[in-house]
Amino acid sequence: MTAADRRRDVARARRLVVKVGSSSLTAPGDGSLDEGRLVELVDALATRRLAGQQVVLVSSGAIAAGIGPLGLARRPGDLATQQAAASVGQGALVAAYQRAFGAHGLTVGQVLLTADDVTRRSHYTNAKRTLDRLLELGIVPIVNENDTVATQEIRFGDNDRLAALVAHLVHADGLLLLTDVDALYDGPPSRAGSSRVPSVVGGVGLDRLDIGGTGSSVGSGGMLTKVEAATIANAAGITTVLTSASRIRAALGGEDVGTVFVPSGSRRTSRKLWLAHATTPRGRLLLDPGAVRAVTERRTSLLPAGITAVEGTFADGDAVDLCGPEGQVIARGLVNYTSAELPGMLGRSTRDLAKELGPGYEREVVHRDDLVML
Incomplete structure (x- = not known):
């Protein structure tokens, strides 16, 4: 056409x-x-x-x-x-x-x-x-x-x-x-x-x-x-x-x-x-190169092991930007944890977190169904 x-x-x-x-x-x-x-x-x-x-x-x-x-x-x-x-x-x-x-x-x-x-x-x-x-x-x-x-x-x-x-x-x-x-x-x-x-x-x-x-x-x-x-x-x-x-x-x-x-x-x-156009991000999650590839190429959920830093103040369910190592925004998603909870989880596997803190911590930081590439 x-x-x-x-x-x-x-x-x-x-x-x-x-x-x-x-x-x-x-x-x-x-x-x-x-x-x-x-x-x-x-x-x-x-x-x-x-x-x-x-x-x-x-x-x-x-x-x-x-x-x-x-x-x-x-x-x-x-x-x-x-x-x-x-x-x-x-x-x-x-x-x-x-x-x-x-x-x-x-x-x-x-x-x-x-x-x-x-x-x-x-x-x-x-x-x-x-x-x-x-x-x-x-x-x-x-x-x-x-x-x-x-x-x-x-x-x-x-x-x-x-x-x-x-x-x-x-x-x-x-x-x-x-x-x-x-x-x-x-x-x-x-x-x-x-x-x-x-x-x-x-x-x-x-x-x-x-x-x-x-x-x-x-x-x-x-x-x-x-x-x-x-x-x-x-x-x-x-x-x-x-x-x-x-x-x-x-x-x-x-x-x-x-x-x-x-x-x-x-x-x-x-x-x-x-997610891409009608939400206002309340914070930023910085990802390591492996997490960037997992999110952008394999379209997987974001896990705490791949996050290197947390910026901003946000609640469970808020929109956050997912950023590469240099700070470039690659995606946006709805986060399953607060900004107060996440820092103590960075770099750790969900299995270890579940053993230490309970089964509720085995969930993804951002599920792939709540993620959109930018």
């Missing part, structure tokens, strides 16, 4: 997730919400929705929408003020969406998520059930990170990764990432000689591109976060198109705009995708 075919698949997707960034919804001067831009976006999405396509909109802009009312000159840098701005701005943002979609006879439903909602199984199930039901009822879900209650430790950090995880959550057929740049380029778009990258298949070639830069003054994500989001979606088998909000109609029409990210290889299971 060609890249053009994949673009058409996204355009014809039965269930499509669309993410729009703050910079595409706000005025360039003071960062306040620009309802004209919002209406242009909604008009394009409403056309697709009325044609029978299910649409989930992941929208940034709550914090940006609160900047003006709070009298701020720019996006705040501290978490507390960001939460205050989101509290003020979220209502204004959703009200604007309701007016714009309402003009087409459509109703929206607000869904605020935190990282816990896609990392804890019970929350994950509830979020999926809610989104599925809204779509069945013909509602357009407006999803945003719940900035007003999220803490620094559990925040997504930007809505790009959230959009990819939502696309996985609702089993979307396509993901459309809208930003203020029209495509992925092989260098900074402003630099002479930089060229658009029309397609990326299976992530091949990304390591050769100069992908940098931070987000706009009203957003938190840059191009790197968009590429990471596309990679997450591809891991779930979901084709992704990245382009500017001004080209949304062309993208929804399957035209050759932006960059299409095409998945290749096997689709990761829900659990593996969750």
Whole structure:
């Protein structure tokens, strides 16, 4: 299947997730919400929705929408003020969406998520059930990170990764990432000689591109976060198109705009995708070369004999990164011991530990079913 075919698949997707960034919804001067831009976006999405396509909109802009009312000159840098701005701005943002979609006879439903909602199984199930039901009822879900209650430790950090995880959550057929740049380029778009990258298949070639830069003054994500989001979606088998909000109609029409990210290889299971992309590591386990080979080549469970050091503070069941001798991250998994228990177990066999401490210590540090390669 060609890249053009994949673009058409996204355009014809039965269930499509669309993410729009703050910079595409706000005025360039003071960062306040620009309802004209919002209406242009909604008009394009409403056309697709009325044609029978299910649409989930992941929208940034709550914090940006609160900047003006709070009298701020720019996006705040501290978490507390960001939460205050989101509290003020979220209502204004959703009200604007309701007016714009309402003009087409459509109703929206607000869904605020935190990282816990896609990392804890019970929350994950509830979020999926809610989104599925809204779509069945013909509602357009407006999803945003719940900035007003999220803490620094559990925040997504930007809505790009959230959009990819939502696309996985609702089993979307396509993901459309809208930003203020029209495509992925092989260098900074402003630099002479930089060229658009029309397609990326299976992530091949990304390591050769100069992908940098931070987000706009009203957003938190840059191009790197968009590429990471596309990679997450591809891991779930979901084709992704990245382009500017001004080209949304062309993208929804399957035209050759932006960059299409095409998945290749096997689709990761829900659990593996969750471990790799929706968990926050609470610590690090350093492995000796033999343990690295066992985990990466033979895909075995991690035993205490192969661990040389423990970093961080974590509880039984937390996610930790598994690292090679030089500190390079090779995998992530759910640990079966606390950070207080592990140091006294390093370099020892489970048989010896069981004899000394009891049969409960014969279990693996990280079981292979709870491990994902990074």
